[in-house]
Amino acid sequence: SFISILPSFIEFSNSIEDISDGTQTAISVSTAVTLLQTAGSNATTLANGTVQGQIKIIVNDTDGGTSELTPQSRLGYANIDFVDDGDAVICMWTGTAWAVLASNKVATDMGIVDVA
Secondary structure: OOHHHOOOOOOOOOOEEEEOOOOOOEEOOOOOEEEEEOOEEEEEEEOOOOOOOOEEEEEEEEOOEEEEEEEOOEOOOOOEEEOOOOOEEEEEEOOOOEEEEEEEOHHHOOOOOOOO
């Protein structure tokens, strides 16, 4: 299958971190996907990646507040804000910083996806 030939650091199958308590502050770089449930107002961090080209997908899947993510090394931005369920970002580790490849902020109704 296609998944079996992906580089091991991507590991799309079985590589999901679910932050459900709103108190965890460090988002894992060892999983490809993080599902983020906001609770109140919390700040999160993302350590530097481990392999150039590493992909990190973060989705705010349950809205209970706001979360501000500040990666350790950033490429051209200050932080990433998650406010509503559906807010999401895809980042790639360049070898020196996390670059934002795509982001979705559902409240602004921007891009090709229309807000319901």
